[in-house]
Amino acid sequence: MNAALDDAIKQETHSLSSWIMSRPAFWVFLAAVIACLVLTALTDTFATPQNLFNVTRNFAFVAIIALGMTVVIISGGIDLSVGSTLCLSAMVLAIVMNAGFGLATGTVAALAASLLVGAINGFLIAYIRIPAFVVTLGMLSLARSIAMVLSNNRMIYQFGPDEKALFWLGGGSTLGIANPVIALVILAIITGLILKWTRWGTWVFAIGSNQHAALLTGIPVRRLKVSVYMFSSLMAGIAGVLEAGWLGGVTTNLGQSMELSVIAATVIGGANLMGGAGTVFGAVIGAALIEVIRNSLTLLGISSFWQGAFVGSFIILAVAFDRLRADPELED
Incomplete structure (x- = not known):
């Protein structure tokens, strides 16, 4: 009896460990932990409270947008316009607050503009059937051009009566944790729950796995795609509000190349x-690893020109690993 119970426990433990180790996010998390330990040993500055505060705050902006990008990619699409949407x-936000309106009004206007970008992307992709790559690549230029026109291509650094509130929202902290990180945690939990426990989340996975089958089961694929791109743009819009508060000024090159x-x-x-x-966990850990790499290059005195090479290499390796795992015949 005891032997049978022990065997059952061992089998369950083995199954759980095998499942965990088969998740790409686990290996990314392990890589991030190892990188942090190595940097702590090699430098005197990485593990300082101020540097860790900066690292977590900096990666939060990318991670928030990555939440939306994850949903888009799960659905089988891509969104190249997130940096321009930010x-x-x-x-x-800056223009509205500079005109004398409050933070709440500016935030509503900013997020409304973001949702409009997402709605246009989704409509063109779902109803006009233009490839997502083409639509969002065009929106990358269009959204930034509109930002230039609205601001007359000038920097805005005065935010009216609620300026301090905005600066606290994006650049302040609560209980020693940067406010953008707190926002990331809340948004990640909400996104994870939506994907796991709602019909909308189930449908997103369904159209990404097999759109034709999803259509046959009665899933409103077109409307769902529009909502997916609106969700992605909303996350970019939220990150834009937070980053404006952190930087204390907004220029038209903000978010440039952030898509990568x-x-x-x-x-x-x-x-x-x-x-x-x-x-969701994978997106957050992926963003954290990229920021740790960037921070390590700076601390170790390596040229920032190498950042793009590291990020690009990680993309290729991650995709190659995923392809080999999904199709073992490629190894032959």
């Missing part, structure tokens, strides 16, 4: 570019 959101980091974080975290797979 810029447009921050610029709308966001997609890298999502893919490194285990999202499948073919659709149907991805996790």
